[in-house]
Structures are given as C-alpha cells and as structure tokens.
Amino acid sequence: MDVKHIPVISVSYNSAELIEDLLSSFRAHYSNPVTIIDGSGEQHYRAIEAVCARYENVRFIHFDYNIHHGPGMAWAFQNLELQGPVLVLDSDIFVLHPGFLEAMAAELKPGMYGVGYVNHVNEGGYDVDYEQGAVRYLHPACMLVNIEVLRAWPMPTKHGAPMTEPMVALHRAGQDQLVQNLPWLKEDFLNTQPGARNYLRHDWQGTVKRTGGYHLEDWQRASQQAAGVRQLIKSLMPAAPARVLEIGAGDGFLARDVKEAAPACLYTAVELHTETPSENKGACDLVLQRDVDHLGDDFFRDQAGVDCWILDKALERLVHPETLLARIRKVMKADSCVVAVIPNLQHWSVQAKLCLGDFRYEDNGILDRAHLRWFTRGTIFELFQKAGYQIVQGAPVIHERMENPLLTAALRQLAASVGADPALALEDAQAAAYVIKAIPR
Structure with missing residues (x-):
C-alpha cells in the first residue's frame, strides 16, 4: 500500500495552535492530503483557516456552529469523496517520528473496519477494567479505517466517546475482530515520558482543556x-x-x-x-x-x-x-x-x-x-x-x-x-x- 495517497481527516474547534502543531509535525514527514473539519466560533476560525492556508494540500471546511468531534467525522465520512484507507487524527496529535502511517497501513487488511488504539468500554462508552463481554473501542484519536467498511456501520455520534455507536453495533453483531489494536499506539497514548514514545504525542482532551468542555x-x-x-x-x-x-x-x-x-x-x-x-x-x-x-x-x-x-x-x-x-x-x-x-x-x-x-x-x-x-x-x-x-x-x-x-x-x-x-x-x-x-x- 502506497501510504502517501491516504487522505487525512481531523476535526477542529477554537484551537489554531493545535492545528498548527498537527500540520507542522505531520508535514515534516508526510505530504498526504489533509482535510480539516472546523466548527470554531467567528473569533477563532479565521486563525485556523490561515494556518491551513500555509500548508500545501490542506483543505479547510468551516461550519457556522460547533459541529463537534463525532458529527464532524460523520460529515466527512458521508460527504467527502473518500475511498480505500482513511487516516483520522485528533487535532491535538503531534507527530514525533516518521513511520507510524506505514506501520498502521501494514496491519490494515481488506475487509477490516480499522486499526489503532483499542480499549474496552461498556455499551454506554465508559472505560471498564474487564475484557470479557466488553465492547472493543477503536479510539478515533488516531485510527486508519477502510472507508467502505466503515460506511456499512453506524456513524460516529457522541463527542466524549464518538465511536460508541459503531463499536457497539460491531460488538452486537459479533464482528469485534474487524478492529485491531496496535500495541505501539497504546504505548504512545499512555506513556508520559517523552523519550519513550514511538511515533506520536497525544495531549488527551487538548481541545477540551482549551475550550472548557464538550458541550455534548x-x-x-x-x-x-x-x-x-x-x-x-x-x-x-x-x-x-x-x-x-x-x-x-x-x-x-x-x-x-x-x-x-x-x-x-x-x-x-x-x-x-x-x-x-x-x-x-x-x-x-x-x-x-x-x-x-x-x-x-x-x-x-x-x-x-x-x-x-x-x-x-x-x-x-x-x-x-x-x-x-x-x-x-x-x-x-x-x-x-x-x-x-x-x-x-x-x-x-x-x-x-x-x-x-x-x-x-x-x-x-x-x-x-x-x-x-x-x-x-x-x-x-x-x-x-x-x-x-x-x-x-x-x-x-x-x-x-x-x-x-x-x-x-x-x-x-x-x-x-x-x-x-x-x-x-x-x-x-x-x-x-x-x-x-x-x-x-
């Protein structure tokens, strides 16, 4: 799989500095087409638009309301002309080293829903400390999906746990195996020691910390x-x-x-x-x-x-x-x-x-x-x-x-x-x- 053509989707809200970090760090290693789905307020979106304009092959799509993470992803999945593998990144992802996209693409097989960091939740989307009977949850902070498979299941909805509905649907249908966990990504997400990360840094709830909440x-x-x-x-x-x-x-x-x-x-x-x-x-x-x-x-x-x-x-x-x-x-x-x-x-x-x-x-x-x-x-x-x-x-x-x-x-x-x-x-x-x-x- 030639990873350089894989499109990238990210949803933003009121945080030009996050988008600057995401794009600058990603562009240091990859030239893939990027689409930013934005729901920022009037006092913020122009700054985010200006950041996007500084980078080649970056498309900025603005909504006049806070579209939120799950609905923003859903809009992109349903309205953009996407096919094959699609990479989804949180706006607060920072790419430390090249190779993460290649590593993800190597694990994404035809017919799979997606690969990334998979943890376990209940049907309400809340983390649980057991695996037997739990829902396997593919986290959208960094996930590589087959768009044709994804579109056959419910769309993301809730902001706090936006992939809950599709993951619950997979679980109830006995199709949990369509999502695969990548151990190195879990290490990057949970490791707080900078030198111990493989490829990525993720500031959990970075947008929430800057904007005061999810407003779900x-x-x-x-x-x-x-x-x-x-x-x-x-x-x-x-x-x-x-x-x-x-x-x-x-x-x-x-x-x-x-x-x-x-x-x-x-x-x-x-x-x-x-x-x-x-x-x-x-x-x-x-x-x-x-x-x-x-x-x-x-x-x-x-x-x-x-x-x-x-x-x-x-x-x-x-x-x-x-x-x-x-x-x-x-x-x-x-x-x-x-x-x-x-x-x-x-x-x-x-x-x-x-x-x-x-x-x-x-x-x-x-x-x-x-x-x-x-x-x-x-x-x-x-x-x-x-x-x-x-x-x-x-x-x-x-x-x-x-x-x-x-x-x-x-x-x-x-x-x-x-x-x-x-x-x-x-x-x-x-x-x-x-x-x-x-x-x-």
Whole structure:
C-alpha cells in the first residue's frame, strides 16, 4: 500500500495552535492530503483557516456552529469523496517520528473496519477494567479505517466517546475482530515520558482543556432538531423526485436521505456562501456556489425540469426573496413544487426580547446575523401569494413550547388588545420556523 495517497481527516474547534502543531509535525514527514473539519466560533476560525492556508494540500471546511468531534467525522465520512484507507487524527496529535502511517497501513487488511488504539468500554462508552463481554473501542484519536467498511456501520455520534455507536453495533453483531489494536499506539497514548514514545504525542482532551468542555448536550439537541426539520421537508416532497434543486445547501444530510429513497434522483445544491466555496459533493450530484440574488436567466432555464425546489433557510438571507420566488415560478412545471424552511420572527422568545429591548444578532437561530429579512406565518403566505403560488401544506417547527404562564397571559392580552385572536397569536408564537409546500397558482 502506497501510504502517501491516504487522505487525512481531523476535526477542529477554537484551537489554531493545535492545528498548527498537527500540520507542522505531520508535514515534516508526510505530504498526504489533509482535510480539516472546523466548527470554531467567528473569533477563532479565521486563525485556523490561515494556518491551513500555509500548508500545501490542506483543505479547510468551516461550519457556522460547533459541529463537534463525532458529527464532524460523520460529515466527512458521508460527504467527502473518500475511498480505500482513511487516516483520522485528533487535532491535538503531534507527530514525533516518521513511520507510524506505514506501520498502521501494514496491519490494515481488506475487509477490516480499522486499526489503532483499542480499549474496552461498556455499551454506554465508559472505560471498564474487564475484557470479557466488553465492547472493543477503536479510539478515533488516531485510527486508519477502510472507508467502505466503515460506511456499512453506524456513524460516529457522541463527542466524549464518538465511536460508541459503531463499536457497539460491531460488538452486537459479533464482528469485534474487524478492529485491531496496535500495541505501539497504546504505548504512545499512555506513556508520559517523552523519550519513550514511538511515533506520536497525544495531549488527551487538548481541545477540551482549551475550550472548557464538550458541550455534548447542545450538539445532541441541535442534531435532533435538525433531523426533525429534515423529516418535515421529506414529508412534503414528492415521493420519488427525478430532479431536486436545493438552495441554501446545508450539511448534506438532506441530500443523502433523498438519494437513499430515490437513488436515480438528480440532486443539485446551490450554496449561498460564495466566499467559502466547497468542493465536496457528498450525496449531491452537483454543488454550485452562486450569488442567488443575481442568478442569470440561463440558470433558471437549465432548471426548468426540477420536480422539487427546496429553499432551506434561504429566503431570509436574500436581498430580494420575492424575485427568486417569481423567477422560479416562471420556469416551474405544472406538477412541481417549492418546499421552504423559513424562521418565524413571531416566536415567543423574540417577542420577549423585544419587550426588554434586547434585539441582538446571534450566531444562529431566528436572529442569525446572516438574515436580511424576517417573516411571520402571515407574511410568508403573503410573500408566496404575490409571487404566484398557493401554499397547500405546512407545519410549524416547534423546538421548545412556551411554558411561562405569565408570558402566556401577557401575549393573550396583547393580541386581544389589538383585535387579534389570542389563541391563534399564542399558537403562532410557538413556532421557531415553518416548513411549507407551495405549488404554482
């Protein structure tokens, strides 16, 4: 096996100095292609991007939220064009000597899941001091995997022990032998004496020490919410579309779900952020970076055969959302549809903030600083009707219902005082967003 072509994946968060150490030490011995999956905050990610730019053959992919270790690996495994062996390294790995990749590749046989440091955990992912009946856990700090085998099992999830779900699945299926322990790697990971290490130094939980924690609960909540929205979108889409065009192109999971149900579907995604172009198609057949406010007529002519247009949190980010809808309407087939996800400014949390004069832009959510427009249920209907559509289905996205009885009473009273239906106003205040399906009128 020629190890110099093995791609490398690492997930980063708020630690430019760790990525500098990783890349500088790795590049001292290897020229392999490296992809950094980053979920750092705005005050950190530019520094990490600058570090990556100093090294050849390093690709930087940034998310506008803390994607976390397990989900970051999962995104890379599912969306990057990977094949054969893939090396995964923690951001706090430092390469001391060459030869570790060759040693790992020599042990990775066809059909194996992966090789690396294997310890023993229970089904909750916690270390145990027994082996009989325990789950063999391949640690992602440094693991070489066969990507085709890995993709046949559950994806990494939890940040603290991100490989728990795939390892438990292997264990329950009686396939523990698909992962192999490398004794020298265990020595490197557990040895605290610098001169005694074989190839690598690993500062355990280096990212956690610098950032204050894993914030697993936040990611799990966001992941569950995103999955719920994807399910709503899919429920409003045609059952087996031949062509889908998504504007807003998020994490690629929706494209994967659609293609799994309809493999022949031609799925095109248009990313709104042209300043950070992506080369990753993932499950999509084509990914485009476009200034959506200034798309040419030829773009719409080329998309005239689309069965479903998905506008995933896109309209609120445009200068002229009504123009986009009108131009789509002109080329739509009679039996095609638009499915849109649109944040709801009438949400009770925003109303409460307005009452306090605390209307601040945020990194995500309803008051995302990237939003140029805001909508409510009523103005969403108005927007689509003026553009020549009929909204035929829809559902509110409710992440957290308002439980404060005093706030509930206040909103009811406010609605009644201006002649509105208190019950309807209260219900409209529950939705963080709306998912709607519109057809040509």
